Amino acid sequence: MASIRGSGSRSGEVVDSRIRTADIPDVRVHFSSRFTIILTCLGSVVGTGNIWRFPRVVANNSQDEGGLVFLMVWVLFLLFWSIPMLLIEYSTGRYTQHGVIDSFRQLMSEKFAWCGGWIMLVNFMIASYYSVVLGWCFYYFIHSCANSLPDNAEDSRRIFREYAEDSYWPVLTHAVAILLAGLSIAKGVRTIEKVSMLLVPCFILLILFTFVWSLTRDHADYGITYLFTPHWESFAEPRVWVDALSQNAFDTGAGMGIMIIYSSYMTRANGSVRYATLLPSLNNLVSLIAGMTVFSTVFSTLIASRPYMTQQQILEILQDSGPGSTGLTFIWIPVLFQTVGTFGRALAIMYFLCLSFAGLTSLISNMEQAAVTFDDFGLPRKFSMPLTVALVYSAGLMSALNINILTNQDFVWGFALVISGMMLQGMVIYYGVSNFRTIVVNDYGLNDWKLPKIWEYVIKFIAPIEAVILIVWWAIDLISDETQPGVDQWYEFGRETFMITIVQWLAVLLIALVPNMLVYWIRHRGTAGEKALLLTSASTSDEFDTTASSNRKSQASQSLEIRM
Template sequence: MKDKPYAKFSSDEKATVISLALEDFNVPCQLSEKANHVSECNLSSASNEVQVRIGTRSTFDSNLGLVISCLGSAVGTGNIWRFPRILASNSSSKGSLAFYIAWIILLFCWSIPVILLEYVLGRFTRNSVPVAFTKFLGKYSVWIGGWLVTSVFFLSCYYPVIIGWCFYYLYKSIALKELPTTEEAGEAIFNEFTGNSYLPVIVQIVAVLVTGVFLFGGIRWIERANMILVPLLLCIVIFTFGWSLTREYAEVGIAFLLTPSWNSLADSSLWIAAASQNAFDTGAGMALLMTYAIYVSRDAQIVKYSMFIPITNNLVSIYASFTLFSTVFSTMVMDNPTLTRSAIVKIIQTTGPGSTGLTFTWIPVLFSKVGIFGRVLCSLFFLCLSFAGISSLIAEVQVYIVTIKDFGVSHKIAVAISVAGCVCVGVPSAISLQFLENQDNTWGYALIISGLLLTLIPIFYGPLRFRRIVVNIPESTDWRVPLFWVPIIAFLVPLQTITLIGWWIYNSITTDENWYRLTFTSVTSTLVEWSILIVVLLVANLVAVRVRGDRLFEKARQYGSDPYDPSTYERNTDADLVGPE
C-alpha cells in the first residue's frame, strides 16, 4: 500500500478534514505515524494549521495487480460457461459465424466505449455509481445509478449458483473412480446434481461466503488472489484449447463454428444475445470497472486497459467455444458417425434449459480423453474456474458494497449486508434451473440498458467537455482518446441500445403468440421485472430527496472531484487524494 501524502488545512477547515478522515475499504486513516484519530492531532497556535493524513480510498499495489484484477472481474464462468451456451442457443443448423460477427462488432462499437466511460468516471469521482450520477446530473438522478447497482445485485445473486456448480465438479473430478467418457454419462452427473433439492443451495452459500472472506480482507486480498488464480486459469484454458484441436474430427466442430448463416443476422434475438453476452463477458454496463477505478492512481493507463482487457477477455471466450464445440463434435461423430451437424447442434442446445449444462457435461468428457493426467487437469480446471468465478463475484458484490458505504455504513457491516442479501435472493436460482435462466436473461439484457444510462452523463455534461476534463487529463501519459469517441458515446451507443431493445421487443411480440404470458422466458416477464424495479427506485429517490434534500450523500461527495468545481480536480499524478487539494 502506498503512503498517502500530507496536506495542510487551516483550523476553520478542521471539520472538513474530520469528515474526510474516514475508514474506507478496511484501511484506517492515520493522522501521523502514531496517531489514529483526528482528535489526537495537535493544532498549531502559531501557524493556525493542522497537519493530517488525508482519508483516502485504498489503492492497488501495482498496475499489474490492477490489470489482473480487472481481467479477473471479467474472465470467469461468463466466458467458459455462459458464452458457449449462448453461442449454441443462437447457432443455426448451418453454423455459428453470424453470432461471432455480431458479437465482435458490438465489442468495438458498444462494450469498449462503455468500459472506457466506466473507468474515467470511477477515477474522476472516486464514488459509487449513484453518487457519481448525483455529482453530474443532480439529486433526482440517484435512481439511474440505482438501476445499475440493483441490476448487478440481481445478477450477482444467481452467479454464485454457477460457481457452486464449479465447486461440486471440482469435488467430483477428485472423487469419481473415472471421468465420464460419453455425453450420456456427463449429463447424468449434471442432472443428478441439479435435481438434488439441497446440494445446489449448499454450494451456492459456500460460494458467497468465500467471496465474503475476500471482501472483508479488502482490495489487497483481492489483488493477491487474482495474481495467482487468473494466470493459472488462462494457462489451463489455452492448454485445453490446444488439446481439443488435436482430437479426431475436431475440425468438424471448428468448421461448424466458422460457417455463416447470413439469414441469422436479420434475427433481433441474435443481436440482443450478442450485446448481452458482450456486457456479461467484459463487464461493460455492470459498473465493475467503474468501482475498481475508484482505487486507481490518477496516472493509471486506463485507456490502454479499456482496449486490452475486453479484447483479451473475449479471446478467452473464443478459446472456450472452440474447446467445447470441437470436443462435442469429435465425441459425437466417433460415437455415432451417422449423426448430422444439425442433429449434433440440437443435442447441444438441449443440454439443460438454455444449454445451461453444456460446459459441465462436456469438459469432464474432454479430460477423460487426455490420459493419466486427465483427472489432474480436470480438477485444476474446475479449481481455477471456481476462483475465476469468485474474482468476478467479488467485483460484482463490491459495486453495491461501495454504494452501501456511501450511505455512511461501515465496511464490515456493508459486507455483511451484501453477503446476506446475495445468499437469500440467490436461493430460488439454486433450486430451479428455469428460474436461473429467467434471471440470466432478465438481468443480462438489463446490462444493455445500463450502458445506455451511463452515456447520459457525458451527453448532459457535454461530450466534448467530458472528453477534455474527465477523459484526457493533462498530466497523464496514457493514450489520448480521439475526437471520434464523442459521437460514438453520445450517439452510436444510445442508438444501438434503443434499436436493439426495441427490435427485440417487437420481434418477440410478432413471433411468439404467447408473448403476453408470464413465463420464465417471455418478454413480458422481463419487462414486468424491469418496470417493478424502476418504480421502486423512483419512489426511493423521491423519498431520499425529500428527507435529505441537498445533504444527500453529503460526506461521500467530498471524495474525488466535483465536475462543476475546478478547484476539486485532482492534479497530483500520484493522486490517490480526495477532497480539496
C-alpha cells in the same frame, strides 16, 4: 474553482467539473501496481460467462453452415458498445473515486442518483444467481475428483438432476461461493489484489492448456472450420443481434458498473483509455479461445467415438441447453472427456477448477460493488461485507432451490445491461460529452492514450441508436414468440417472456427511484423553506427600512416648516 455547464444540463443547473479528487487530500486506498490492476480487472470480467455461457450462446445462434456471422456481430458490438461503455466506467471511477450511485450524483445531480441505483441493483441480481452457478462448478470439481466420469448423456443428466434438482446441495454450494467471495472483499482492494494474483494466472494457464490440447485432437479442425464458416442469412435474425450484444455486455462487464468500482482504486497515472481498450479486447479473446476449445473438443470427440453422426446432430448436442442452460458444460463436457480415458478425468478436473477460479474472481467484483455502495453511505467495511453476503445469499436462494427461476433470472438480467448502458450514456450526455472527454478523461489522466473525438459521436448517436433498435427488436421478437411452453398470449407470465421481464425491471426501477425521489424532495423541501423564510425576512426588513426612511423624511419636512 471553475464550473462548466454540461451541454446536456438544464438551464440553471451547473455541473461542477473541477472539484474532485484532484483538489482534495488523497485518502483512498489504491492498487499497489499496474500488474495487479490488470490481473484484478481481467479476473472480474473473465468468468463463467466466457467459459460456460459464450460457447452455448454461439452454438444457439449458429446455423447448419456455421457460426461466423454471430462472431462478426459480437466483435462489432465490442467496438461500438462494450469498449465505449467501459471508457465511461473506467474514467468515471478514476475521476470521482466513489461507487456507482455517488458517481451519478457527482457528475449529474442528486436527483439522478437512482440511475446508479439501477445499475447497482441489476449487478446485484446477476450476482445472486451467478453465485449459484459458481456453486455448481465447485460441486463438479469435487465430483470429478471423487468419481468416474459418466459415459453417456443419460447418466450425466442423472448426476446433475440428483444434485441440482433433487437435493439441497445447491443451497450449500451457493453459500460456499458467497462466503469465499465475501472473505475476499473483507479489506477491500488489498484482499482482492491478493486473491486475483493467485487465481487469475492459474485459470489463464488452465484455459491455454486445454485450448492447446483440444487443437491437437484428431478431427479438431472440423469444429474450428464450422465455427468460422458464415451463414449469411443469420444477419437478418433479431436473436443474433440481441444475443451478441447481451453476451458482449455480460462478457466484458459493460454496463455493470464494476469498472467504476475498480477504477476508483486507480490514480491519475493509471490510463483509463488504455485499460478500457485493451482489457475488454483481451477478455473477448479469452471467450473466443474458450469457444474454439469447446467446438474443437465436441467435434473431435464425437467424430472419433460416433463417426456416423452428421454435422447437424453434433450441432444439436452443442445447442442442447439442458436444465438451466447447463447442457453443454455440465451434461456433455464430462461425457466427452470420459471418451479420452484416464487423461480425460484429469481434463475434467482442470476444466471445472478453471471455471471455479474464473467464476470466483467475477463474483468478487460483483459483491465489491454492493459493499462499496454501503461504504459510500458511511457504513464501515466490517459491517458492509457481512451485510452484502447476507443480501446476495438471500436473493439467490430461490435460484438455488429452483432451476427454472435461475433460468429466468439469467434471461431477465442479462439484457437489462443494455438499459444500464443507456444510463451511462445519459450521464455523459447530461454532463456534456465534450466536457467529459476533455476534463474527466484527457485532462485528468496522466501518461494515457488520448481519447479521440470520434468517441463523442459514438456516445451521442451510435450507441443510443443501437440500444433503442435492439430493445424494440427484442420486444417485438418476444411478443411474437409462440414457442414458450404454457404461454398463449404475450402478456402472460412465463419463464422467458416479455411480461415477466418488464415486471421485474419495473420493480427494480421503483426500488431505485422512489427512495431517491423521497430523499431529494425532503432535502430540497427544507432548503426551499429556508429560502422562503430568508426572502420573507428580507422583504419585512426592506418594508421596515422603507417605512423608517419615509418617517424620517416626514419629520425632516415638518421641522423645516416650523423653522420657516
